[in-house]
Amino acid sequence: NAGVIQTPRHKVTGKGQEATLWCEPISGHSAVFWYRQTIVQGLEFLTYFRNQAPIDDSGMPKERFSAQMPNQSHSTLKIQSTQPQDSAVYLCASSFISAETLYFGSGTRLTVL
């Protein structure tokens, strides 16, 4: 079991560019989560999928952030027109059943210059 896989580990973009982050959940897990971590805000919930269906995206900045889960083996988080305040570590997690033990990936560190 390789765990939750996130790519890339690091991404640097210029202001206004697009960034796409990838997550491969643990095989068999039906719940997939995206979180954002910064020193100031800590860990913030972004969005949640259950059986590939979007259930709650209340944590997502609406204008520029979007998340998809086209199949059970991967999810993407896309940030359009990136801004310096988007710089953070973006973490993906999965679990067998929502709110049971979460397994986190190593994260993608996004730096927007």
Add this chain to the structure above:
Amino acid sequence: GQQVQQSPASLVLQEGENAELQCNFSTSLNSMQWFYQRPGGSLVSLFYNPSGTKHSGRLTSTTVIKERRSSLHISSSQTTDSGTYLCALGGTNAYKVIFGKGTHLHVLP
């Protein structure tokens, strides 16, 4: 206000001392988890403990729902225990796990 509060915010111990980390929450609880994070590292699950007491090696987690608190006890601390300990609460919407700000632990040799 903040739904999940952790204390202390930071803690420095001498190797061998014990630590008691607290997590207090202001909303109803469906789940409680404790995680460990090394600087620059990912989160590692320590306990899924929505109620009662659980043990794992030198770690003990106790959640008391009526008192709206959960604690993590580390006995005989080691330098390798240094890092951040986070509690995470699943409330009414059980899937929406909310994290505390963490306790930053530094164990000196």
